Amino acid sequence: VTETEEVRRGLAEGLTLPAEWYCSTSQYEAEQRHIFSRSWHYAGHCEALVEPGSFLTCWIGPIPLIVLRDPEGKLRAFINICRHRGSLLLHEASGRAKSLQCGYHAWTYNLDGSLRAAPGSKDEITFDSDELGLRPAAVETWGPFVFVNPNADSPPLAATLGNLPTMVAETGVQLDDLKVRQETSYEIRANWKIVVENYLECYHCPVAHPQFSAMLDVREIDVQTHEFYSTQTLEPRSTPQPAPYETAGEVENGFYAFLWPNFTINIYPGPGNVSLNIIRPLDAQRTRMDYFFCFVDSVGNEEAEEFMRFVDQVQKEDTALCESVQLGLASGMFDRGHLMLERERAIQHFQQLVWQAASHQPPAARHAPLPPNH
Numbered sequence: 001v002t003e004t005e006e007v008r009r010g011l012a013e014g015l016t017l018p019a020e021w022y023c024s025t026s027q028y029e030a031e032q033r034h035i036f037s038r039s040w041h042y043a044g045h046c047e048a049l050v051e052p053g054s055f056l057t058c059w060i061g062p063i064p065l066i067v068l069r070d071p072e073g074k075l076r077a078f079i080n081i082c083r084h085r086g087s088l089l090l091h092e093a094s095g096r097a098k099s100l101q102c103g104y105h106a107w108t109y110n111l112d113g114s115l116r117a118a119p120g121s122k123d124e125i126t127f128d129s130d131e132l133g134l135r136p137a138a139v140e141t142w143g144p145f146v147f148v149n150p151n152a153d154s155p156p157l158a159a160t161l162g163n164l165p166t167m168v169a170e171t172g173v174q175l176d177d178l179k180v181r182q183e184t185s186y187e188i189r190a191n192w193k194i195v196v197e198n199y200l201e202c203y204h205c206p207v208a209h210p211q212f213s214a215m216l217d218v219r220e221i222d223v224q225t226h227e228f229y230s231t232q233t234l235e236p237r238s239t240p241q242p243a244p245y246e247t248a249g250e251v252e253n254g255f256y257a258f259l260w261p262n263f264t265i266n267i268y269p270g271p272g273n274v275s276l277n278i279i280r281p282l283d284a285q286r287t288r289m290d291y292f293f294c295f296v297d298s299v300g301n302e303e304a305e306e307f308m309r310f311v312d313q314v315q316k317e318d319t320a321l322c323e324s325v326q327l328g329l330a331s332g333m334f335d336r337g338h339l340m341l342e343r344e345r346a347i348q349h350f351q352q353l354v355w356q357a358a359s360h361q362p363p364a365a366r367h368a369p370l371p372p373n374h
């Protein structure tokens with residue numbers, strides 16, 4: 001039995017990935033190559049890319065990307081690297097541009113990525129500007145969310161999303177009515193997979209999240225796993241408890257979805273709200289969690305503040321748990337954990353996806369054909 005086959009068998013039985021996978025730099029780099037460089041990632045909100053020429057830049061691990069709205073209104077994405085000698089092209093986080101000019105030797109690109117001008121190119125006999133356009137990446141949207149994939153030839157975003165957009169619509173939130181109100185980041189001294197796995201179970205909720213557990217019925221959680229996402233739905237407690245924020249509104253249940261590989265969308269009971277958490281690996285044992293809090297306009301600033309204070313408290317509780325697990329896994333005294341599959345099935349699902357990607361296996365099975373549009 002090869003080592004990787006042994007890992008797979010353990011996962012099927014409810015063992016976790018070996019501790020080494022959470023600590024080693026070579027594993028981290030393999031995951032960047034085999035997972036992050038070829039999957040769909042949240043890049044920003046459509047509201048930042050309304051005007052022709054508006055752009056934003058982002059990083060998927062070590063890969064710099066540009067997303068822009070071209071003069072014809074089409075979204076485009078490129079690898080943010082100049083074709084001359086490899087300098088980063090745009091350094092700003094966002095802005096407006098008529099063309100993209102490199103700050104090193106002034107090669108200039110059109111918004112469709114083609115090379116418009118390179119100083120001195122007329123003196124070069126073999127210079128072929130048609131060959132020197134920016135390298136494209138894939139870009140698509142789901143509601144107001146812009147997603148990019150560094151691999152321009154990847155399957156469409158819909159193949160990853162599956163039925164998730166329908167499930168989100170059924171919670172009662174109207175994604176298109178939401179605007180980003182605030183962004184926050186947390187740095188966590190733990191491997192990104194520990195952070196994802198902590199998200200994927202609420203077995204720890206009664207122990208670690210008293211406010212959250214007073215509000216939602218954490219014992220009756222509905223966990224579902226699908227091809228590239230999993231969901232957790234929790235109903236409010238039937239016996240009213242003082243809520244940590246104003247929970248009256250169009251959303252009744254708590255709905256928490258994880259989308260492969262590092263995106264989560266969180267919908268709490270109350271008025272129209274969504275918080276996105278993007279789990280960004282920084283190195284083998286450090287992760288940054290980026291929060292994007294979105295609300296409908298009718299949610300007042302004070303209400304939003306109260307809600308965000310509550311979420312901040314929950315995140316601080318989670319950060320401590322994740323950092324504690326990292327110390328255990330890095331100790332050399334622990335190899336594979338034991339999942340409680342009734343409650344931690346979504347972790348098994350995630351780890352099987354990690355295993356497949358890291359060992360270059362095709363996804364296990366294609367499920368039902370996708371609906372024609374989302």
Ligand code: FES
Binds near residue numbers: 082085087102105106
């Ligand atoms: S590296 Fe961009 S113009 Fe030289």
Ligand SMILES: [Fe+2]
Binds near residue numbers: 204
């Ligand atoms: Fe938690």
